[in-house]
Amino acid sequence: MNDLQPQTANGESDGLQLAPDSPHANFGHSVEPWKLLIVDDEEIVHAVTHLALDSFDLGGRGLEFLSAYSGAEAREVLREHNDIAVILLDVVMETDRAGLDLVHYIRHELKNKFVRIIMRTGQPGDSLEQEVITKYDINDYKEKTELTRQRLFSVVYTSLRSYSDLTALEINRKGLMKVIESSAKIFESRDISAFSEGVLEQLTGLLYLGNDAVLINASGLLARSGIERLRILAGIGKFKQCQGEVDFTNFDEEMAERIKYVLQHKKSNYGDNYWVSYYVTKSGLEQILYVSARDVFSVPDIMMIELFVKNVAIAHETIAMLEGGQ
Template sequence: MSQFDVNDGDKLQFAAEPTATEVDSGLESWKLLLVDDEAVVHSVTRLALAEFELAGRGLLFISAYSAAEAREQLAQHDDIALILLDVVMETDHAGLDLVHYIRRELNNKFVRIVLRTGQPGQAPELEVITQYDINDYKEKTELTRQKLFSTVYTSLCSYRDLMALENNRLGLLKVIEASANIFERRNLAVFSEGVLQQLTALLYLNKDAMLVQPCGMLARPASDALNILAATGCYSGYEGTVEISAFDSDVGDRLSAAIVQRSSNYGDNYWVSYYITESGMEQLLYVSAKDVFLIPDIAMIELFVRNVAIAHETVALLESNNHG
């Protein structure tokens, strides 16, 4: 029987769980891979973390009952945030071999790995921590509900920060690649996309964001169109000219209001930033956040919109002069 505790001193045993279950919070869940050959460990972990939430996101539990099954799950999910990993399964060192596979063969340096062992003598803590790229080491007897919650919370915070830095790095690469010829229309689009990716990463925003320009006056907001300059997340499929009616009614209403009123508007978890250049070129940025916006965040968003709008205005003026 497993020695995994739900509450201090309470030992429970449950039937085997399905391969994957999700705690629904309305946002994309954090993926947590449970790797253990004891069904009770899976059941108790799911029970202990049933109400877990970080930044408005719940957990998607994925179960593997051996290191071999874990490899299959890793092949299907390349965005697992945290692995709670047993050491002794098919072999006495199956868990450690899996760590080596993840870090060396898959070259995945982002997923957080917490080793959980019921037989600490098989893998001494000091030896494991110094020789393997793991993020924490726990004996199952010490993992109460509270300690498990804390371990998962801190691990996911670390994963979130690492992914924010990586997305910022990828966005910066796009900016650098486009900057050499920024005043060409195609490269300006790449530049806008790169800065948009950096912005959403640095502010921990949802990846759903778009940079747009109105196509004429919105006399009929429901039927008029927008020119999509750059987009991420659920808006990444929108390119070129798109009717406002193609978006959800809430999104369309927010964009229309900003254009008609010529001003930014925001709610608890979204921001529509409006900017008009000296020549009259209008530009909007629509972003959503997991939590309430902070004032410094809003200032950065406004700065982004203004600078990119000025870059687009410069390109338009250069094109006009060349054709003139």
């Protein structure tokens, strides 16, 4: 077994430990592909784009191609999919300005500021270029003839990077706002769940994690007749509806085994795409944070997760002390 022992401020080890080598230590996880919308009235453009980007991969995620052959069709697709990352958009389709009208619809009616829009024109030297760049909120303007396979790959790659950064910042912003609102009332309302949920959203956005995370209070863990129970403080993603006291049957087998391992060894552990953080306060309050990630965790990620668990545990302990003193 490999051990990683980060030091606390007083020089003591937190006992951070890798998960043991076992059938459950490393396993794959599915991630949704990036959605790319091709809007063009020429069938050949769709076919060539598919061919050029067929093996595309960013962060372990491929591409899901969506197609529209007019501005009107594109509107329908956009209404059905609110998570499209990149649009390759023709300027001239059913009208000379169909592409520009669609940009206006996306930015002003749908109020979607995140999707990256790459305008493509089949008319070299198009006089619209300067107007488009200065008056419309697009991210690039290219002639179809200059978009070789390599250049198309580069444009889509950088656009997806930008989209990923923007959406992560937005998740972090919303989480931070929720934390601010909740922390202002935390000692007044003693609502640790609302506070924890907000910080979970902030943490997962900041670390570019998958949006599945759950914060568990394991203090006073019961073990009667083989039934083990946990108290859920907050959850996001697939754990959003998981609240109150639960037993391990509420989780899948692999997740349950990871949590049991942490409780048994009193140490955090992680694998390729998950992290189970453990912290215990001076009064004996135990808390566990379970998060799933798209990529392997870095050391800065680990330190931030550990700090988060420690701060929430201390806040929870403070509330418990206030309640006990009443």
